[in-house]
Amino acid sequence: MDGQARPMVGIVIVSHSSRLAEEVAALVREFGGANVPVAAAGGTDDGRLGTSLDKVITAVESVDQGAGVVLIPDLGSSVLTAKLVEEPGSVVIADVPLVEGAIAAAVTVGGGGSLPDVLSSAEEARTFRKL
Amino acid sequence: MDGQARPMVGIVIVSHSSRLAEEVAALVREFGGANVPVAAAGGTDDGRLGTSLDKVITAVESVDQGAGVVLIPDLGSSVLTAKLVEEPGSVVIADVPLVEGAIAAAVTVGGGGSLPDVLSSAEEARTFRKL
Amino acid sequence: MDTSFFLAWIKEAATAVQAERDHLTQLDAAIGDADHGANLDRGFAAVRQVLADTPPQTPGAVLVQAGSALIRKVGGASGPLYGTAFRQMGRALGEAPEVTPADLVTALEAAQEGVQKLGGAAEGDKTLVDAFAPAVRALAQAVQDGANLEDALQTATAAAEEGARATVPLQARKGRASYLGPRSVGHKDPGAASTALIFAALRRAAGPA
Amino acid sequence: MDTSFFLAWIKEAATAVQAERDHLTQLDAAIGDADHGANLDRGFAAVRQVLADTPPQTPGAVLVQAGSALIRKVGGASGPLYGTAFRQMGRALGEAPEVTPADLVTALEAAQEGVQKLGGAAEGDKTLVDAFAPAVRALAQAVQDGANLEDALQTATAAAEEGARATVPLQARKGRASYLGPRSVGHKDPGAASTALIFAALRRAAGPA
Ligand SMILES: Nc1ncnc2c1ncn2[C@@H]1O[C@H](COP(=O)(O)OP(=O)(O)O)[C@@H](O)[C@H]1O
Ligand SMILES: Nc1ncnc2c1ncn2[C@@H]1O[C@H](COP(=O)(O)OP(=O)(O)O)[C@@H](O)[C@H]1O
Ligand SMILES: [Mg+2]
Ligand SMILES: [Mg+2]
Ligand SMILES: [Mg+2]
Ligand SMILES: [Mg+2]
Numbered sequence: 001m002d003g004q005a006r007p008m009v010g011i012v013i014v015s016h017s018s019r020l021a022e023e024v025a026a027l028v029r030e031f032g033g034a035n036v037p038v039a040a041a042g043g044t045d046d047g048r049l050g051t052s053l054d055k056v057i058t059a060v061e062s063v064d065q066g067a068g069v070v071l072i073p074d075l076g077s078s079v080l081t082a083k084l085v086e087e088p089g090s091v092v093i094a095d096v097p098l099v100e101g102a103i104a105a106a107v108t109v110g111g112g113g114s115l116p117d118v119l120s121s122a123e124e125a126r127t128f129r130k131l
Numbered sequence: 132m133d134g135q136a137r138p139m140v141g142i143v144i145v146s147h148s149s150r151l152a153e154e155v156a157a158l159v160r161e162f163g164g165a166n167v168p169v170a171a172a173g174g175t176d177d178g179r180l181g182t183s184l185d186k187v188i189t190a191v192e193s194v195d196q197g198a199g200v201v202l203i204p205d206l207g208s209s210v211l212t213a214k215l216v217e218e219p220g221s222v223v224i225a226d227v228p229l230v231e232g233a234i235a236a237a238v239t240v241g242g243g244g245s246l247p248d249v250l251s252s253a254e255e256a257r258t259f260r261k262l
Numbered sequence: 263m264d265t266s267f268f269l270a271w272i273k274e275a276a277t278a279v280q281a282e283r284d285h286l287t288q289l290d291a292a293i294g295d296a297d298h299g300a301n302l303d304r305g306f307a308a309v310r311q312v313l314a315d316t317p318p319q320t321p322g323a324v325l326v327q328a329g330s331a332l333i334r335k336v337g338g339a340s341g342p343l344y345g346t347a348f349r350q351m352g353r354a355l356g357e358a359p360e361v362t363p364a365d366l367v368t369a370l371e372a373a374q375e376g377v378q379k380l381g382g383a384a385e386g387d388k389t390l391v392d393a394f395a396p397a398v399r400a401l402a403q404a405v406q407d408g409a410n411l412e413d414a415l416q417t418a419t420a421a422a423e424e425g426a427r428a429t430v431p432l433q434a435r436k437g438r439a440s441y442l443g444p445r446s447v448g449h450k451d452p453g454a455a456s457t458a459l460i461f462a463a464l465r466r467a468a469g470p471a
Numbered sequence: 472m473d474t475s476f477f478l479a480w481i482k483e484a485a486t487a488v489q490a491e492r493d494h495l496t497q498l499d500a501a502i503g504d505a506d507h508g509a510n511l512d513r514g515f516a517a518v519r520q521v522l523a524d525t526p527p528q529t530p531g532a533v534l535v536q537a538g539s540a541l542i543r544k545v546g547g548a549s550g551p552l553y554g555t556a557f558r559q560m561g562r563a564l565g566e567a568p569e570v571t572p573a574d575l576v577t578a579l580e581a582a583q584e585g586v587q588k589l590g591g592a593a594e595g596d597k598t599l600v601d602a603f604a605p606a607v608r609a610l611a612q613a614v615q616d617g618a619n620l621e622d623a624l625q626t627a628t629a630a631a632e633e634g635a636r637a638t639v640p641l642q643a644r645k646g647r648a649s650y651l652g653p654r655s656v657g658h659k660d661p662g663a664a665s666t667a668l669i670f671a672a673l674r675r676a677a678g679p680a
Pocket of ligand 6: 049
């Protein structure tokens, strides 16, 4: 600790539904802590179900502290739009279950994990059993 | 077709967050069609994050058409409360990713699938790749 | 032990949970979602309300009613778990108006089994089972050794407290804290702490130390 | 083909999409979310707005600007896909003020490659690729065989339409419709249908039949 906060990996939740994105982002804050940089990019610019490239870009910028950003999309246009903003090594899609992957990513970000750490813990959410 | 609608499998989304449950239920309607019996059981009776046994029971009753009900919980108390209302062969938990499992279940219910069909398609959501 | 003994236990437990509410919530803030104290306090308040509204006539009925209220009103994972514990105890006691120490052991063993079946946790998973299981074991041993009720319950309480302390270095494998992985190490499990309170309340219900 | 040819294409495409809006939406209602017509209509309206606001000076610029507007304004999966198609075409044409039929083929091949790289769909997956790919192949062949532009584009359009029709018996393996599994069989893919409209618009931009 040198008084300077270490940059954290950012999380962007991309959903075709604005409210779903918001709720999952809230969950990320719940599990990762209030400091975890997370943003929701849900719905179109004009409030319909779908995806907005501009919302995704704005969300990425808002959570990018220099340690990389993980994009967690739900499906369809969320995935394709996320692919358009991918930058290998710094802005990366996690192909994981939306809610469970976001929780796992949140915890790892909150624990100071690197971008590869965050991606691999999100991947593990795929095999986590609830029962 | 004999004019009598065939009973459909019900879907109950159990989340510790009331809004998350509602949003996922909306997604179920989107993918399964307006006829798919789905109910959200999210949050506690008094509106906090958590689970309400009564909400889950009410939700199950509201979607039970006689063809069985699948419970899709998010985590923790949602899972434990869902277990309390399980009835082997008729009210069954799907241990699947919340959003992706619910979508897969919805589609299978909408297609007239049986309870085992719905459970196995929800399970398959675990391995579905988005990229 | 008669119906009023079990009513006294519930009252002691409710009082202890209320007094330790903030402490339990702090423990849960470290590795959970900071609601365990509030959850249990709300749950035990509901239990007392139910028991006042429809006074039960047997020890078993006290425990079944208490368990049902906990399941309905806690809202967190500890609700179904403690609720199942009390209900299983109550069921094990049946209609009997009087409970022997051996009956109590049997009932607590049934409770533990119910909790583990529902939650899937084994000892060492950093859950309330880590306090519950050693307490039940210590009680069974003390009763078998012919200790009087107060002493047997004192031993059980000490075992629960020791079990709760021993969760500190563990990594959680069940419940919300398990999502934290290695970050759950170094903190006492809130559910194990509340289990120790509930055994201490049972000890007090048996009379002054 | 010059800048005004490509502006005419966009205008024809926008008009066709607007006219077929409800039909495209109906197709999407059967195996998707009933928004494809509205999505593309909104997208092409935005394209026309952008082209009017900042008139491009080259064919490549027309297509890059159109693609960017589609990506931003469509909102559905077809936005990034068609947007990428137009942008890749535009990039392939570079700064050239005049485009030969062979250049057009090269640009459309680049577009197809971009769409397939982004969406991961192969022919037979019941997507717009099932209309796009045969159209590009037919155009390439016709141009190579020395057909005039009108005839070559007529051939490409026929291939796109045939490709779209041929999606009916297919099961979707990409996009929203793929979630329906076998239930996606028996319906024409909406994206394949809109691709056929866009090739028909290209044909019309080359002059009357
Ligand atoms: N599967 C489980 N098995 C046993 N105990 C569990 C389990 N899940 C959670 N617990 C216990 O519940 C406690 C948390 O209770 P509480 O905070 O009230 O619920 P929540 O975690 O839903 O907020 C944990 O400290 C742990 O002791
Ligand atoms: N991965 C993909 N690759 C190629 N085409 C796709 C893909 N996903 C979707 N499409 C096309 O997009 C069309 C649907 O577009 P649209 O309805 O506008 O988007 P959405 O499905 O997001 O609502 C489909 O009919 C299909 O042709
Ligand atoms: Mg808690
Ligand atoms: Mg809680
Ligand atoms: Mg659509
Ligand atoms: Mg859509």
